[in-house]
Amino acid sequence: MGRTLNRLAVLLLLGILVLSGSCASRRKLQTVQREHTAAALRLPARMEAPPAVRVGTAPRRDTLRVTDLDGREMIIMQAVRDEQTGEMVATELLDAAMVTARFRNVAERHGRIDLEFQVVVPGQMQDSRWQLRLHPDLFVLEDSLRLEDVVITGAEYRKAQLRGYEQYAKFLGKIVTDTLAFVDLRNLEIFLERNIPQVYALKTDTTFVSDEVFASYFGVSEQEAVEHYTNKFLRHRNEWRKANRERMFRKYIKAPLLTDGIRLDTVIVGQGGELIYNYVQTITTRPRLRRADIKLCGEIYEQDRRLYTIPQSDALTFYISSVAAFVDGTPRYRTVILSRNLETTATGNIDFRTGRADIEERLGSNAREIRFIKENLRNLLLNETYELDSITIAAFASPEGTVSSNNALTFKRSRAAADYFNRYIQYVRDSVRREDGAFISVGVDGRESIHGSGRASADIRFLSRSGGENWLALDDFVRTDSLLTESQKADYFRMAQLPDADEREKRMRSESWYKYLTERYYPRLRTVRFNFALSRRGMIKDTVHTTELDSAYMRGVEAIRDHDYEQALTWLAPYQDYNTAVAYVALDRNASAMAILDSQPRTAPVNYMLALLHARAGDEQNAVQHYLDACGQDRSYVSRGNLDPEISALIRKYDLHKEPDEVY
Secondary structure: HHHHHHHHHHHHHHEEEEEEHHHHHHEEEHHOOOOOOOOEEEOOOOOOOOOOOOOOOOOOEEEEEEEEOOOOEEEEEEEEEEHHHOOOEEEOOOOOOOOOOEEEEOOOOOOOEEEEEEEEEEEEHOOOOOOOEEEEEEOOOEEEEEEEEEEEHHHHHHHHHHHHHHHHHHHHHHOOHHHHHHHHHHHHHHHHHHOOOHHHHHOOOOOOOOOOHHHHHHOOHHHHHHHHOOOHHHHHHHHHHHHHHHHHHHHHHHOOOOOOEEEEEEEEEEOOOEEEEEEEEEEEEOOOOEEEEEEEEEEEEEEEEEEEEEOOOOOOEEEEEEEEOOOOOOOOOOEEEEEEEEEEEEOOOOOOOOOOOOOOOOOOOOOHHHHHHHHHHHHHHOOOOOEEEEEEEEEEEOOOOOOHHHHHHHHHHHHHHHHHHHHHHHHHHHHHHHHHOOEEOOOOOOOOEOOOOOOOOOOOEEEEEEEEEEEHHHHHHHHHHOOOOOOHHHHHHHHHHOOOHHHHHHHOOOOOOOOHHHHHHHHHHHHHHHHHHHHEEOOOOOOOEEEEHHHHHHHHHHHOOOOOOOHHHHHHHHOOOOHHHHHHHHOOOOOHHHHHHHOOOOHHHHHHHHHHHHOOOOOOHHHHHHHHHHHOOOOHHHHHHHHHHHHHHHHHHHOOOOHHOOOO
């Protein structure tokens, strides 16, 4: 009796504690709701001042000696203004006050930007029974992106989660995977032993008996016998468990453990002060990206029940500085030499029947090859810069037959191709005349004159040539073939040394690989090559020197503006000029950038870039000197310096932008 009372006392005490905790959570929730408590975003403090001076040592005054553009020397010290006297005094102190600014300047490096901020959870929002799900949202240009969540989980909340998983694991453990577990094997054996001993004997017999044979012996199938001694209720309950796994998961696990899209999931044990998580999000730069905003919202959950929607925080703003702003977009021109005459070549693999010279459009792949040549001809005929003067057509043959017969045959084939494509040219001319409204007039002497478009109107000469047997192409095919052995290739090229082409082809016929060549490569040797002679319209001199926009260089400039610095270097590297240095600076290839900028005239942009490079190298003397020179040449760099962390650190450290009477 006493032991039972002790148990009741313990249970009563636990109930009181649970009720007490629940009441405390409810009161805390009411306070949060009444005061509209929210998690916050803030910027981490920057540790940019030097370490404090050790006790017993004299304070160190960092000073720099620089000259202005007029040659006057100035002494600049790391200093702050004394609030009582107004005097600038050297300091080693670090102001550790809370950062309250809502914006920060960040620099792009390698086309990427690191956004550093803190997620701050006040103590009154922390409870052992709660889970806080905080959602940082990123806003850039017209886009928004939900970043990975920060989850703060109370210890009791997590215990409840784990209890749910334990209960679900017990449920899964009751699911039977072996269907024989539902068969009453003992009674089945007794039945067989008493009534059908022949079947019972199979228990220790390894002989395979099919279900059909089993049924023919005993009038019942094996499946039917097993089904008779199967516990239907147990099997049905097991099937129900398998079918209801998802529903039971939801029953036991009210709040599943979050794993995807989580930056932090920490379990807090008890109340305390504010909880701070340092969050770093890296984004890729893009054209026109000048700023990024981050806001925070979220919810408070107790298991699967949402208790409170956390108000959205004020935005943190990051102003992004990029060296892409320093690109010099001045158009760059290059001198080119224009030639009056131009030649271009096209080759078509036109098939001919053996010993024939007429062109058959439906033979082999002729339709595709002829279409390709016609497209080339039409483009040349309608070209507004060049005029087609003449076409030289050379036909080639495979080595069957004698050289003399093949030479005659290829000449006939080139003449046939000339006639065929000359008809196509006439067709194009007629089409152009109809499109442009050209008309024909007849003079008193009976001569016709064409008026209207000048496109595709000049006479074009066709020159037919015999290319002969195409041994050069066959050599290339054999050299790159992957099926011929090295020994077979050696035999071929040994025969290829014979000066008599007829004798060469005759000896090849006795080789095992000859048939392979005739079937695979000989049809591809019967080609027709077109050489088009063009002349620039309206040009009299053979050559003219002129200037044109350097398109390759300007593509590099555009790539810098698009923050694609690697691509920019592929265009700009040969020039090794100021814009090349800008691309190097963006990629942190500082030595390459310095080598270029050191040889450039000291303009304001060049001085500023040099200040940036010297600051990265830790050379504060030269960094400050070049920065002040840039500001003296162009006052816009005074404000620009605050956008680059390397320069802004120097501005604060040495108070570079004093009033004129403070410079001494």
